[in-house]
Amino acid sequence: MTKITEQVSNYSHLDKMSVEELTRNLNKEDQSVPFAIEKALPQLNTLINTIVGKLENEGRLFYVGAGSGGRLSVLDVIELPTTYGVSPDLFNVILAGGKEHLIEAKEEKEDDIHAAWTMLQDKNVSSKDIVIGISASGTTPFVLSALIACKKHQISTGCIVSNPESPIAAQADIPVEVITGPEFVTGSTRMKCGTAQKIIFDMISTTTMIKLGRVLDNQMVNVKLINDKIVDRAVKMLMKHSGLEDYNQAKKLLLEHGSVKEALDIFNLEK
Template identity: 80%
Template sequence: MTRITEESSKYRHLEKMSVEELTSNLNKEDKTVALAIKKALPELNTLIKAIVSKIENDGRLFYVGAGSGGRLSVLDVIELPTTFGVSPDLFNVILAGGKEHLIEALEEKEDDVNAAWLMLKEKKVSAKDIVIGISASGTTPFVLSGLKECRKQGITTACIVSNPGSIIAAESDIPVEVITGPEFVTGSTRMKCGTAQKMIFDMISTSTMIKLGKVLDNQMVNVKLINDKIVDRAVKMLMNNTGITVYHEAKQLLIEHGSVKRALDHFNQIGK
């Protein structure tokens, strides 16, 4: 395989650049990320459809990752229960070193070839689920070993990688290869690769939740009412969708039913 992610930066003598030159060149490289993702949209679309199908049939999603990619998947997943009102067990992350050590950057754990499958087994992973490996290089041992064991067990596998023809892609039923090219700082895949991964996580989670009916029009009607800002937003959503004009009446209906979606269902059932 060609390890494009390890190729030398197109830019030389970064230490001699002004701040203006650095930010301009970084911005120029960042602009290429969305275009790289665009090329992988067919495979990404296939993956999202598979995720939706699994969840509709009582399955779950598992990300398996290490380093920046693994940590970014955690950041995406922890937002979903609040934003979309879903169970925290629907989207999961198997992180090298464990999520409890998220901020410690235990990069050496990515070489552990036994931990991923043991952690998946603890979560009772099964053929109902889908497991997605996250690896910029496409070679991370922690991720690779986890996917290999999943395939042995008949569990659907996928991956998000940034090098073509990787060994992790070969162990994936649905490989998504997003080729972002050499990094601005040679080999620093927290940069363009990380940006691509974050964008893809957003696309996967948001598209999946929309297809699962967690969004009405363009509104997060299943959002959990965890603070005053969200309650205020939810009240206004309810007013916009029902025609209720008195704020405290809409708020009372919202609090009574616990979400915009349930309040709307009640409102429509009683025919008002």
């Protein structure tokens, strides 16, 4: 395989550039990321359809990752129970070094070829679930070993990688290869690779939540009522979809039932 992610930057003498030159060139490089993702949309769509099917049949999603990609998956997953009112067990992350060390760069843990499968077993992973490996290089031992073990146990797998024809992609049932090219700072895959990963995590979680019925029109009607800002937003959602014109009446109904969706269902039943 060719490790494009390790190729020399297209820019030389970064240390001689002005701030204006650096930001202009960084912005130019970042603009290439959506085009790289666009080329991978057919594979990404297949992966998302598979995820939706698994979750509709009582399955779960597990991201397995290390470094920047693994940490970015944690940031996406922790938002979902609040934003969409789903169980915290629906989307999971198996992070090299453990999520409890999220703010530490436990990069040495990515070479552990036993830990990921052990961590998946601790979560009782089964053929109902889907496991997605996250690796810019496509070679991370922590991730690769997990996909190999999943294949032996008939567990569906996918991956998100940034090099073509990688070992991890070869092990995945549904490989998504997003080839973002050499990094601005040679080998620093927290940059374009990380940007692509963040966008893809957003696409996976948002599309999946919509297809699972957690969105009405374009609004998050299952959002948890955790602060005043969200309560106010939810009241206005309920007013829009129910036709209620009295803010206080809508707020009372919302707080009685805990979410816009539940309140709207009750309101429509009692009409």
